[in-house]
Each structure stands twice: as structure tokens, then as C-alpha cells.
Amino acid sequence: MTEISAFSIDPDTAMLIVVAAIATYFTRIGGYVLMSSMKRIPPRVESALNAVPAAVLTTLVAPPFIYGGWDIKIAMVVALVVGLRFPGLTILAVGWAAVMAARYGLGLGA
Amino acid sequence: MRIVRKSAQSDPHRTAVPREQCMDSHEQLTNGLKKGAIVAISSAPFGILFGAIAVDNGFSITEAALMSGLVYGGASQLVGIELFGHHVAAWVIVLSILAVNFRHILYSAALTPVLGRYPHVQRWLAFFLLVDPQFAETVKREDSCKPATFRWYFAMGAVVWVSWILTTVIGAFFGRMIGDPKALGIDVLLPIYFLGLTMGFRSRHNFIPVMLAGAIGSVAAFHIVGSPWHISVGAALGILVAAILPPPKMHEEPDVSEIEREAM
Numbered sequence: 569m570t571e572i573s574a575f576s577i578d579p580d581t582a583m584l585i586v587v588a589a590i591a592t593y594f595t596r597i598g599g600y601v602l603m604s605s606m607k608r609i610p611p612r613v614e615s616a617l618n619a620v621p622a623a624v625l626t627t628l629v630a631p632p633f634i635y636g637g638w639d640i641k642i643a644m645v646v647a648l649v650v651g652l653r654f655p656g657l658t659i660l661a662v663g664w665a666a667v668m669a670a671r672y673g674l675g676l677g678a
Numbered sequence: 679m680r681i682v683r684k685s686a687q688s689d690p691h692r693t694a695v696p697r698e699q700c701m702d703s704h705e706q707l708t709n710g711l712k713k714g715a716i717v718a719i720s721s722a723p724f725g726i727l728f729g730a731i732a733v734d735n736g737f738s739i740t741e742a743a744l745m746s747g748l749v750y751g752g753a754s755q756l757v758g759i760e761l762f763g764h765h766v767a768a769w770v771i772v773l774s775i776l777a778v779n780f781r782h783i784l785y786s787a788a789l790t791p792v793l794g795r796y797p798h799v800q801r802w803l804a805f806f807l808l809v810d811p812q813f814a815e816t817v818k819r820e821d822s823c824k825p826a827t828f829r830w831y832f833a834m835g836a837v838v839w840v841s842w843i844l845t846t847v848i849g850a851f852f853g854r855m856i857g858d859p860k861a862l863g864i865d866v867l868l869p870i871y872f873l874g875l876t877m878g879f880r881s882r883h884n885f886i887p888v889m890l891a892g893a894i895g896s897v898a899a900f901h902i903v904g905s906p907w908h909i910s911v912g913a914a915l916g917i918l919v920a921a922i923l924p925p926p927k928m929h930e931e932p933d934v935s936e937i938e939r940e941a942m
Contacts, residue, residue, distance in 0.1 A: 575740045584768050585741065588758060589748035591776045596805045599787025604794060616921040619888040620784040621817055623916025625810070625876040626892030627781075627909045628753075631900040632869035640866055647870045648877070656874040660720050663870035668863045677860075 639677030643667035706830040714837025717811040720871050722845045723864045724752045729849025735763030739850040746846040754778035757906055778906040781913055785813040792816060792826050800828045807835030814875045883926040892916030
């Protein structure tokens with residue numbers, strides 16, 4: 569890696585990025601295109617769509633908890649309890665403090 | 679074990695809101711900027727992390743910024759750059775990014791009634807900005823007596839997008855100074871951030887069964903087929919459970935009793 573390469577664009581890499589971006593954009597309009605082609609939304613489909621936030625977000629939370637070390641587990645449980653009362657940024661700050669305490673105070677997950 | 683909370687409204691997402699009452703354009707702008715700033719702060723470590731890893735794996739600063747600006751999906755970018763560093767075939771990288779981002783199909787389907795209200799150009803731009811926190815905040819805002827207008831949506835999205843690119847560039851410049859993300863506790867921020875977002879939906883109809891299905895499905899799939907496919911498998915299971923369970927009745931506060939009954 570030379571100094572010159574810091575700002576350069578490799579054509580193959582640029583192509584990769586653009587194709588990945590197009591693929592991603594398709595996922596962001598795909599559901600809309602499908603839904604707007606339906607005349608009426610059946611109640612079951614509506615129920616399913618209402619479940620999207622909880623269903624998807626849970627898949628980003630559960631595996632790190634189960635497969636993470638005790639430091640991660642403790643931090644996430646603390647964040648869960650705090651989250652019953654406080655908003656997002658507080659959860660994040662307390663969770664971060666908890667993981668640091670677990671790592672450096674209790675020596676977990678090293 | 680069960681966290682059940684009484685919600686003030688019964689599935690407010692679908693109830694008609696007198697929109698004229700809340701068309702305060704100043705509030706839309708300031709609230710959108712504020713929501714965007716909160717997400718910008720909490721996603722900054724990941725922007726920096728991505729920039730640092732990108733340069734480490736052979737991207738130039740420009741390429742890292744280009745990817746953040748065009749793909750604009752943190753988790754998928756981290757997966758993509760990891761594979762790029764291992765010199766994996768380009769089509770595998772694209773397919774993996776597609777797999778990580780597949781959940782956005784569900785987001786765009788769920789937000790059809792909201793973003794479908796926008797005029798054409800704004801609508802296609804709005805879908806481009808549809809990342810996890812943007813989706814969650816838009817749904818939350820529609821749940822309250824505040825329509826997610828394009829002004830609000832774009833104010834939030836623009837702040838997040840610009841800060842994502844900026845933090846990527848910062849990370850790409852100063853990447854080697856960060857050191858081990860784990861030592862600084864950065865690795866735990868993303869799951870906790872998503873945990874907070876998930877909890878924001880706990881008063882929704884069927885939250886507990888959907889969450890359990892998503893959790894079990896994703897953990898099992900993580901073990902059996904591995905990342906990133908566990909996201910799609912877990913989400914599909916959660917959504918399937920919601921589709922099978924009886925739809926909510928539009929009465930006063932049905933949430934608690936129905937969740938209690940259906941969870942048996």
C-alpha cells in the first residue's frame with residue numbers, strides 16, 4: 569500500500585460497490601413494490617407486517633446474547649432492565665459502562 | 679419472565695390520526711434533526727470502525743466513503759469488507775451483502791402506507807435512506823399522533839447519512855489509532871443499540887410470541903447455517919408466528935389480555 573492509493577479508486581472495487589449498492593437499493597424498494605401491487609392488504613398480511621420490527625430486530629439481538637461471553641450477557645441484561653424505564657441513549661451508555669465494568673472490574677471475556 | 683406493559687392505545691399504527699392537527703413544519707424539522715443526531719452519535723463508532731477496517735482490508739479512503747454513501751448499511755458493509763479482505767469472489771461478496779440487507783424488503787413493505795404518501799422523487803429517495811433506526815423511528819412516530827412527513831423523514835435521514843460518511847472517512851484516516859474495538863467496548867454497542875430499538879416495540883400486539891420466535895429462529899439458524907442467514911431465518915419465523923396468530927381486535931386495550939392468552 570503506497571501513499572498514492574489513499575484516495576484512488578480501483579475500477580473493479582468501484583464496480584463491486586455500485587453493484588452491492590444496487591442490490592441493497594432493491595431490498596429497500598422491494599417490499600414497497602410488492603405491497604403496492606396488491607389491491608387490499610389481507611388482515612394476516614397486516615399482522616405479519618406489524619410484527620416486522622420486533623421479528624427482525626430480535627434476530628440482531630438474540631445471537632450476540634447467546635453466543636457472546638459473560639461480559640456481553642451481563643451488559644445486555646443490565647441494558648434490558650434500564651430499557652424498561654429509560655430511552656435509547658441511556659441504554660447505550662449504561663450498557664457500555666456495564667461491559668467495561670465486566671471486562672476490567674470482573675475480568676470477564678478477556 | 680414476560681414483560682407485558684399496558685399500552686395507552688390499541689395498536690395505534692392503523693388508527694386514523696387527524697393529520698391536520700400535527701402539521702407543524704418546524705416541529706417536523708427539529709424533531710427529525712434531533713432523532714438523526716441521536717442515531718448519528720450512536721452509530722459513529724461503527725462508521726469509524728468500518729472506515730478503519732476498510733482501509734486495513736485494502737480499500738482506499740475514497741472507496742470506503744463511496745461504499746458508505748452508496749450501500750449505506752453498516753452491518754452489510756462490515757461483512758462485505760471482511761470478505762473483500764479475504765479475497766473472496768466478487769459475486770459472493772454481493773450476495774452476502776444482499777443477505778444481510780434482505781430485511782429491508784420487510785421494512786419497505788411495512789412502511790408502504792407511510793412512504794407511499796410521498797411524491798415520486800421523494801419516495802424513491804426515502805427508500806434509499808431506509809436503514810434500521812430510520813425504520814424504527816418512522817414506525818414509532820406514526821404510532822404517536824405525529825405523521826412521519828417527508829420533511830421529518832429527510833431531516834433525520836440526511837443527518838444519519840452525512841454523519842455515516844464523515845465517520846467512515848475519520849475512521850479511514852485514523853484507523854490504526856483505534857486499536858482493539860473490544861478493549862474499548864465498541865463491540866457491544868451495536869447489539870445493545872438494537873436491544874433498545876426492539877424494546878421500543880414491546881407494547882405491540884403479539885410482541886412476546888414474535889420476539890421469542892425471532893430469537894429462537896435466529897439463534898438456531900446461527901448455529902446451523904451461520905451468519906448472515908440467521909437474520910432472514912429468524913425474522914421469517916417471527917413474522918410467520920404473527921401471521922398465524924389471530925389478528926388484533928380493534929377494541930380498547932386488547933394488548934395485555936391477548937398476549938397473555940396467546941402466549942399460553
